[in-house]
Structure formats: structure tokens, C-alpha cells
Amino acid sequence: MESVFLVVATLCYCAGSIGYLIYLLREREAIHRVSWLILLIGAIFHGGAILLRSLSMGYLAVTSSQEALSFFTWVFVVTYLLVQLRLQLRILGSFVSPLAVLFMLLSRLLPTDMIPKSGVLQSGWVVLHVSTLFLANAVFALAFGAGIMYLLQERQIKRKNFGYFYSRLPSLERLDRINYICLIVGFPLMTAGLLTGFAYASFIWPSPWNWDPKEIFALITWFIYAILLHERLAVGWRGRRAAWLAIFGFSAVLTTFLGVNLVLKGHHSVFVR
Amino acid sequence: MLHIVLLGMNHKTAPVALREQLALSCQQHVSPLHLIPHLPHVDEVFFLSTCNRVEFLFTCQDRRIAIQEVKALLQNYLGNLAGNLLDLHLYHYEDLDAVRHLFRVSSSLDSMVVGEPQILGQIKAAYREATECHTVRVILNRLLHKTFSVAKRVRSETMIGSHAVSISYAAVELARKIFGELRDKRVLLVGAGEMAELAAEHFLAQGVRHLTVTNRTPERAFQLARRFRADTIPFEHFVDDIKMMDIVLTSTGAPDPILHFQDVKSRMRERRNRPLFFIDIAVPRDVDARINEIDNVYVYDIDDLQGVVELNREDRNREAQKAEYMISEEITKFQNWLNTLDVVPTIIALREKAESIRLNELQKTFSQIPDLSDKERQAIEILTGAIVKKLLHDPILFLKKKAHRDTKQLFVDYTQQLFNLSDGNEVDSWSLTDEPADVKDETKILKNMNK
Numbered sequence: 001m002e003s004v005f006l007v008v009a010t011l012c013y014c015a016g017s018i019g020y021l022i023y024l025l026r027e028r029e030a031i032h033r034v035s036w037l038i039l040l041i042g043a044i045f046h047g048g049a050i051l052l053r054s055l056s057m058g059y060l061a062v063t064s065s066q067e068a069l070s071f072f073t074w075v076f077v078v079t080y081l082l083v084q085l086r087l088q089l090r091i092l093g094s095f096v097s098p099l100a101v102l103f104m105l106l107s108r109l110l111p112t113d114m115i116p117k118s119g120v121l122q123s124g125w126v127v128l129h130v131s132t133l134f135l136a137n138a139v140f141a142l143a144f145g146a147g148i149m150y151l152l153q154e155r156q157i158k159r160k161n162f163g164y165f166y167s168r169l170p171s172l173e174r175l176d177r178i179n180y181i182c183l184i185v186g187f188p189l190m191t192a193g194l195l196t197g198f199a200y201a202s203f204i205w206p207s208p209w210n211w212d213p214k215e216i217f218a219l220i221t222w223f224i225y226a227i228l229l230h231e232r233l234a235v236g237w238r239g240r241r242a243a244w245l246a247i248f249g250f251s252a253v254l255t256t257f258l259g260v261n262l263v264l265k266g267h268h269s270v271f272v273r
Numbered sequence: 274m275l276h277i278v279l280l281g282m283n284h285k286t287a288p289v290a291l292r293e294q295l296a297l298s299c300q301q302h303v304s305p306l307h308l309i310p311h312l313p314h315v316d317e318v319f320f321l322s323t324c325n326r327v328e329f330l331f332t333c334q335d336r337r338i339a340i341q342e343v344k345a346l347l348q349n350y351l352g353n354l355a356g357n358l359l360d361l362h363l364y365h366y367e368d369l370d371a372v373r374h375l376f377r378v379s380s381s382l383d384s385m386v387v388g389e390p391q392i393l394g395q396i397k398a399a400y401r402e403a404t405e406c407h408t409v410r411v412i413l414n415r416l417l418h419k420t421f422s423v424a425k426r427v428r429s430e431t432m433i434g435s436h437a438v439s440i441s442y443a444a445v446e447l448a449r450k451i452f453g454e455l456r457d458k459r460v461l462l463v464g465a466g467e468m469a470e471l472a473a474e475h476f477l478a479q480g481v482r483h484l485t486v487t488n489r490t491p492e493r494a495f496q497l498a499r500r501f502r503a504d505t506i507p508f509e510h511f512v513d514d515i516k517m518m519d520i521v522l523t524s525t526g527a528p529d530p531i532l533h534f535q536d537v538k539s540r541m542r543e544r545r546n547r548p549l550f551f552i553d554i555a556v557p558r559d560v561d562a563r564i565n566e567i568d569n570v571y572v573y574d575i576d577d578l579q580g581v582v583e584l585n586r587e588d589r590n591r592e593a594q595k596a597e598y599m600i601s602e603e604i605t606k607f608q609n610w611l612n613t614l615d616v617v618p619t620i621i622a623l624r625e626k627a628e629s630i631r632l633n634e635l636q637k638t639f640s641q642i643p644d645l646s647d648k649e650r651q652a653i654e655i656l657t658g659a660i661v662k663k664l665l666h667d668p669i670l671f672l673k674k675k676a677h678r679d680t681k682q683l684f685v686d687y688t689q690q691l692f693n694l695s696d697g698n699e700v701d702s703w704s705l706t707d708e709p710a711d712v713k714d715e716t717k718i719l720k721n722m723n724k
């Protein structure tokens with residue numbers, strides 16, 4: 001049942017991406033609306049699959065890399081769907097939906113090793129830790145998409161060479177604003193996620209900080225976003241530099257999130273493998 | 274043989290730097306129209322210089338020498354630039370091609386922004402200057418008047434003008450892509466001029482509420498400020514106020530850039546890197562091109578705006594074709610007029626001869642019958658005038674009709690021989706033989722009178 005749901009969700013994401021790519025070619029309101037609905041249906045099936053799995057396991061199903069990425073994709077898509085309702089930035093869908101498809105397919109390739117059932121997973125701390133961090137990551141992924149769009153558009157205006165995207169991409173100020181909002185929303189979420197993680201670590205391990213690769217990379221990522229936030233608020237960084245840092249930050253997110261799970265082992269693998 | 278020649282360069286053929294240099298030297302030296310003494314082989318001349326083009330229109334008999342003279346003059350203006358550089362960027366049209374080019378320019382088909390309305394006003398201003406200098410006479414006078422009517426016709430009968438797309442419009446579109454919403458942005462207008470005012474109007478129409486004006490002569494700034502309900506700032510320290518502005522429109526006549534890299538670079542931190550958009554309509558440029566390299570700063574000069582214009586050009590091409598067709602029609606009309614020009618001297622000579630015979634005969638008659646009343650004299654004068662007019666009516670009509678044929682010279686020659694007309698160069702030696710004595714006398718009298 002659950003795998004059927006996942007397949008349906010992936011197919012919906014694919015269809016949504018195709019819809020959004022067509023939207024990129026011919027800007028019709030109707031194409032966008034249909035694509036958005038398809039993505040929504042996909043997200044509902046996807047959410048159903050996660051719910052079913054979590055119920056059968058008894059805790060939030062994010063313990064294998066596959067589940068983690070799948071869950072992240074779900075948060076990402078839902079975040080976009082909500083953001084779209086508020087911001088009306090349709091072109092963002094053309095960047096988000098293919099990324100969702102990519103993550104879904106990637107999650108199929110990741111190891112599905114289950115960790116032994118253990119009591120440490122059944123805690124409110126874990127749910128809080130995972131949900132805040134994943135939400136932060138999803139928001140940062142949006143910032144990443146907006147950053148790419150910003151760089152594309154800025155390059156065209158700066159070089160005075162107007163290509164295909166010029167008329168389709170929104171204004172620079174708007175894209176920069178999205179970068180800013182994502183940062184303002186994402187950074188506190190990320191901070192909260194890390195704090196809950198350290199807090200829970202101090203319950204089950206002797207110390208909250210254990211020089212674990214996951215911890216180190218998480219802190220690096222946090223610092224990148226902290227720098228971006230500081231420069232933005234204090235110095236007035238914006239535009240191209242902010243966009244580059246958002247892209248850089250998100251690649252750090254991916255490294256922490258997936259790279260550490262897959263390549264470097266640490267005691268965090270008690271939770272996810 | 275009379276030729277109409279047009280030499281020029283525009284935004285398509287010459288880079289802004291070269292046009293800048295030519296515009297600059299035209300400013301420094303007196304108007305080229307005053308230099309007509311340097312062009313002995315040029316008959317009539319008309320000179321147009323705008324920020325996008327320099328056009329040199331003239332008539333001459335020997336085009337090879339005349340073109341050389343004009344080129345030498347331009348070369349002189351450009352100073353040390355190599356000669357082949359000038360040839361590389363200069364276009365050159367003759368006769369009807371020159372007419373076509375002029376019609377296209379005036380109808381704004383050749384403009385950087387097709388359909389922009391300023392060019393016609395600029396041609397009219399240049400024409401006014403030319404008439405003041407008396408450098409345009411029969412042919413260019415007629416041609417330029419025709420040009421105005423062609424431009425008017427294109428504007429009213431095609432949609433080219435109604436697209437209202439101009440350089441300033443393109444600039445507004447660009448600003449939108451940078452800033453999104455323009456309502457809360459601050460626009461600074463540096464310098465005044467037709468183009469800059471138009472751009473300011475566009476920005477106001479797009480909802481910009483904060484417009485500030487500055488100008489080297491404060492009176493002009495106040496005048497503009499009143500018109501746009503804008504603020505003014507002193508020209509001396511407008512550079513300082515750039516930190517508060519978002520969009521800066523420059524269009525001064527300054528020979529060197531008035532805004533340098535450091536002026537802007539040093540103020541970016543103070544304005545917390547908020548984007549800054551310079552629209553440089555001036556030629557020579559007012560804003561150093563290097564400023565574009567600063568982060569979050571965008572500099573567009575008049576050539577760059579071309580790129581934006583290119584985007585919404587396609588739907589105007591169809592209307593442009595319509596306009597081209599109209600221009601072809603008008604060229605045919607002008608050609609017809611030009612052709613009649615060849616027969617005009619003959620017609621004038623014919624009329625003059627008839628008139629002089631009439632006056633001569635009247636004088637004789639009046640002296641033989643001295644006791645005629647004024648009323649009777651007047652009646653005889655009217656009578657003779659009518660006879661001459663009616664007698665000449667058909668031959669003149671015939672000549673005008675033949676004027677459009679290639680064989681017109683034949684008819685002109687026959688007419689001259691038939692009526693024994695002297696057309697300047699042609700010596701009517703043959704007419705002195707085999708003729709009755711009284712006709713000979715009359716010819717002599719006529720010649721004396723002509724002198």
C-alpha cells in the first residue's frame with residue numbers, strides 16, 4: 001500500500017514538473033494551476049505513505065536515508081505549495097518540482113537499512129528535532145532555487161544580454177526578498193532543530209557535543225547561514241553575494257543531511273543510516 | 274547631372290564612442306553648416322546630429338569630388354582617427370536611396386527605438402538651422418518638406434507611433450525587472466533635454482512618486498520641477514545625494530563623464546547595497562561605464578537600451594512594412610518632381626521669352642497710338658497676356674508630361690530649338706543664319722533685356 005502511494009506521489013511530481021516546464025515555455029495561468037494541483041495530489045499521497053509507515057513503525061519514519069530524503073522531499077513540496085499560495089511566485093515551481101522529482105528518485109537509490117528498533121526513537125524530542133530541521137532545510141531549498149533564479153536574472157541584466165528567461169523571471173528585488181524571507185524563517189527553525197538535537201543528545205549520551213561528523217557539519221552549515229544573516233542585517237549584503245551564499249549554504253545542508261549519513265559514520269547513525 | 278548624396282553614421286554602423294566624438298566636435302566647433310565655404314563642390318547641404326546619428330545630406334554636380342570634400346571635413350572633426358575607420362562606419366546613399374533613407378529616418382523606422390517620436394522634431398530643428406544659414410534651396414527645401422509630410426503620414430496611418438515605445442519606455446521596463454515595484458523608488462533626473470523629460474514622464478506614469486531634478490542652470494531645474502511637481506537639488510553636490518536615489522537618469526551635455534567609479538563605489542555601503550540603476554541617455558556619456566562592475570549597480574547607456582527594445586520589436590515589424598510601402602510611394606512622387614526639375618529651366622525660358630516679346634510689342638503699339646485711355650491700355654495688356662498664356666499652355670503641359678520619360682532631353686532640345694531659347698551654356702549660333710531681319714532684331718533686343 002505504502003509503496004503504491006510512493007509511486008503515485010513520484011508520478012505526480014513528474015507530471016507536475018512537466019507541467020511547470022511547459023509553464024516555463026508558455027506562460028498560461030491554467031497550466032500553472034493544473035501543475036500546482038498535481039503537485040498537491042502528489043504531496044497528499046506522499047504524506048499518506050509517510051503516515052502509514054510511521055504508524056506501522058511506531059515512530060516518525062525517518063530512520064533510513066531513504067526515508068529521511070523522502071520525508072524531506074515531502075516537507076519541501078508542501079512548503080512550496082504553501083509559499084506559492086502566499087507569494088504568487090509561479091516560476092519557482094519550475095525550479096522546485098524537478099528538484100522534488102530528483103530527490104524522490106535519489107531516495108529510491110539510497111540504502112534502506114533499517115536500524116534496530118530502539119526506545120530512543122520514541123521521543124517528542126526526535127519529532128521536534130526532525131520536523132524543525134527538515135522544515136528549515138525545505139525553506140533553504142527554496143532560497144537555493146530563488147538564488148539560482150537571481151543569478152540567472154542578474155547575469156542577464158548586468159551583461160545586457162537578454163535570453164530566454166529575462167521576461168519570465170521575476171524582478172531582482174523580489175528574488176532577493178525571497179532569499180531574505182527564507183533566511184529569516186529558516187534560520188530560527190534550524191537553530192531550534194539543532195538545539196533540540198543537542199538537548200536530546202545530552203539526555204542519552206554523556207555530553208551534548210561529541211565531535212560527531214554530523215554535529216560538526218551541522219554546525220558548519222549553521223555558521224554559513226549565521227554569516228549570511230549577519231551580513232544581511234548588519235552590513236547590508238544583498239543580491240548576488242546573498243544568492244551565492246544561499247546556494248553554498250544549501251549544498252552544506254545536503255552534505256550534512258545525506259553526505260554524512262552515507263559516507264561518514266558517527267554515533268548519529270543510531271538514528272539514521 | 275544633379276545628385277543627392279547622404280553620408281552618415283547611426284547606432285547600427287558606429288559605436289557610441291565614435292558618435293560621441295563626432296557629436297562632441299560638432300559642439301566644440303561651429304555648426305558644420307557654417308563650413309559650407311570649405312565645400313566648393315557642394316550646392317545645398319543639410320546636417321542632422323542627434324544622440325543616435327549624424328547625417329550629412331547634400332546635393333552636388335560631381336559627386337566623387339563632393340563626397341571627398343565632405344569626408345575630409347568629417348575626418349578633420351574626428352582628428353587623429355584613421356581614415357579607414359571613418360569609411361568603415363560611414364554609410365553612403367545616393368539619389369533615390371538617399372531620399373529613402375531620409376524618409377525612413379524621419380518616420381522613425383531607422384531609429385534605435387522604432388516609432389520613437391523625437392526624431393521628427395530633431396529634423397525640423399536642424400532644418401530651421403539650415404534655412405537660417407541659407408544652405409538649403411530648391412531641392413533640399415522640397416525634399417525636407419516632403420520628408421515632414423511622409424513622417425506625418427506614416428505616424429497617422431500606421432501603428433508605429435502608437436506603440437509609444439521609446440528609449441525611455443525601454444528604460445522603465447528594465448527598471449521594473451530590477452526593482453519590481455516602482456512606486457516607492459526615488460528617481461533623480463540629472464540634466465534636461467527632450468529625451469530625459471520623456472523618460473521622467475514615463476517613470477511618473479508608472480507610479481513613481483519621488484522625482485528629483487537637478488541641472489547646471491538652476492532656472493531650468495526649477496522649471497522642470499514645477500512641471501513634474503518634483504524637488505530640486507543643487508547640481509554641485511548631486512553626487513552626494515545619489516545614496517538616497519534608486520534610479521538616476523542622466524542627460525547632460527558634459528563632454529566628460531560626470532559620475533566616476535569611486536563616486537558610486539564609496540556610497541554603496543552607505544546605501545546598504547540597495548540596487549542602483551543608472552540610465553545614461555547622454556552622448557557623450559555621463560556615467561563611467563566601469564560603474565556597471567559594482568555589485569548591485571546597473572548602468573545602461575543608449576546603446577545598451579537597444580537590447581531591451583529588441584524584445585518587443587516583433588509586433589512592430591508588420592506596421593513597419595506598411596510604412597516602408599508608403600515611403601516607396603512617396604519616393605515615386607518625389608522622383609516625379611525631381612524629373613520635372615530638368616524641364617523647368619526650359620519652361621521658364623519659354624515664358625520669359627514670350628513675356629519679353631509681349632512687353633516689347635506692347636511698348637511699340639502704345640508709342641504709335643499715344644491717345645489711348647488707361648482703361649483701353651489695360652484691356653490691351655490683359656488681351657495680350659491671355660493670348661501668350663493660352664498659346665504656351667499646351668507646349669508647357671507637353672514638356673511637363675515628357676519630363677518623366679527617359680527621352681525628356683530630346684524634347685527639351687527640340688523645344689529650345691523650336692523657340693530659339695538660350696539655356697545658359699548652349700550657344701544658339703545656328704539661329705543667326707537663314708532668318709528674316711526683324712526676328713534677328715528681336716532676338717538681339719531680347720538678349721539685351723535679359724542682360
